[in-house]
Amino acid sequence: MKLVWKLLRENISKAQLIGFGFANLIGLSIILLAIQFYMDISPVFSEKDKLFKKDYVTVSKQVGLISGLTARSGGFSSAEIEDLEKQPFVKKVGAFTPSQFSVFAGFNNQNMGVGFNTEMFFESVPDDFIDVKSEDWKFSPEDTSVPIILPKNYLDLYNFGFAESKSMPKLTEGLIGLVNLDITIFTKYKEPKQMKGRIAGFSNRINTILVPQSFMTWANAHYGNNMEVHPARLIVEISNIADPNLDSYFKTKGYEISGDNTTASKMAFFLKIIVGIVLIVGVVICFLSFFVLVLSIYLLLEKNMSKLRTLRLIGYSKSYVVRPYEILSVALNFIILVLSLAVVLIARGKYLNEINKVLTTIELASPVCIIGIGVGIFVLLSLLNILIIRRKVS
Known part of the structure; x- marks a missing residue:
């Protein structure tokens, strides 16, 4: 060789x-x-990766000129929700349930000399989608109080916007949790119902005023107008935020997504x-x-x-x-x-x-x-x- x-x-x-x-x-x-x-x-x-585990997006339909000028519901039908659930990048879908009654909330403390009253609204989502863990997050018809979850950015707006400009004291989550609100539920068909509202926590995920699903079901049945309403918003748990079909699907359907979660996709x-x-x-x-x-x-x-x-x-x-x-x-x-x-x-x-x-x-x-x-x-x-x-x- x-x-x-x-x-x-x-x-x-x-x-x-x-x-x-x-x-x-x-x-x-x-x-x-x-x-x-x-x-x-x-x-x-x-x-x-832990950085993007359990991504949630809030999905709504685009508001058109005609639907924006009228009171017509632009909610999601059962077929549209089923189609969304079938997508490979979707793990779970939950619907926002709106209140079908009017709500007034107030806080009056004569010792502190503080008092206010305002009209507000309630929404609920299935408990699986709630990011606030609290033992108080429950309701039964015998209760005289209802737990409430507020968006975290509401507190931030007050502390770093309103309180700063008015030289007022800033509030912590713990301090607000001690406050009981006077809640009045009423419709034109029934007598108003007085309840107490307690702040159960602040949500970083959902930008609305939340009450338990059990309370919303009970209150809509007793004080609502008994009309079938398609949910205007959905909360969706994404199984894979990196799926390239995610962004194109929502664009094709004309759906809007809150936040910027599709950036990863x-x-x-x-x-x-x-x-x-x-x-x-x-x-x-x-x-x-x-x-x-x-x-x-x-x-x-x-x-x-x-x-x-x-x-x-x-x-x-x-x-x-x-x-x-x-x-x-x-x-x-x-x-x-x-x-x-x-x-x-x-x-x-x-x-x-x-x-x-x-x-x-x-x-x-x-x-x-x-x-x-x-x-x-x-x-x-x-x-x-x-x-x-x-x-x-x-």
């Missing part, structure tokens, strides 16, 4: 092999790094596009470098074709003659694989240091997968090289 190798290596161009190695190193490193980066980042935009969609482009670039570079290697081996075989034929005529087998070229190509591919994995691991450590400065809860993917992909590419390229070499030499 050593004598045959000395005879055949005379026409090997080191510059061509170095060029192939460098180009293939760049291409394979880009492919593996792009895949590893996507595997590390994608959990941030999906339900696998858009970011994940663009992340896939960017990673796809980078992968294509890496594959093109790998293909070109593979073509350079094949061309180099072809040229080398052409230059040594007379020697190869002579060796075949004097009794050397085909596998023995082509073995030096096979070893050369496999060794080059193996060296490139090792260097590419080293580049990926070093680059991964660099970008993870930057990511950890922003996201501390990121769930990292194991590099074992990327090593397996690299080994798979190495085996595939080596088998193709061996096949091409053996077909060239008859």
Whole structure:
């Protein structure tokens, strides 16, 4: 073998092999790094990471000119709710139930010299969607008080807006929880009902004045107008906020979403596009470098074709003659694989240091997968090289 190798290596161009190695190193490193980066980042935009677990969005229909000038309900029909529940990115759907009666709330304290009264409204959602955990969040018809959950931004508006401008004291959640409101429920058909309202907490998720679903069902049955009303708003638990179909579905249906929860979906969609482009670039570079290697081996075989034929005529087998070229190509591919994995691991450590400065809860993917992909590419390229070499030499 050593004598045959000395005879055949005379026409090997080191510059061509170095060029192939460098180009293939760049291409394979880009492919593996792009895949590893996507595997590390994608959990941030999906339900696998704690940062975006249990995403909730409030869905409503767009208010048109005609519906805005009239009192016609633009609520969701049963068919529309069922269609929304069937979507792959939807985990659970709940409806906002509005009050069908008038509500007045007041607070009067003669000792403090404070008093106010205002007309307000109530809404309710299923208890599964409430983000305030309180033992007081319950109601029975025998109760004379009703728990209420207020939006957290109401308290922020008072403390950092109204109280600041009027030089009034700021209120804490605990202090407001001690206040009992005078609630009056009435309609034009029945006598008003006096109740007490107690603040059970403040919600960061739902921007409305909430009462328990059990209270709303009871109050609408006793004081409502007994009309069937389609829910005007829905609260939806999203199973995968990164699903690219989420944003397009709501746009197609003409639904509006409160907040900016679909930003993650858009970011994940663009992340896939960017990673796809980078992968294509890496594959093109790998293909070109593979073509350079094949061309180099072809040229080398052409230059040594007379020697190869002579060796075949004097009794050397085909596998023995082509073995030096096979070893050369496999060794080059193996060296490139090792260097590419080293580049990926070093680059991964660099970008993870930057990511950890922003996201501390990121769930990292194991590099074992990327090593397996690299080994798979190495085996595939080596088998193709061996096949091409053996077909060239008859």
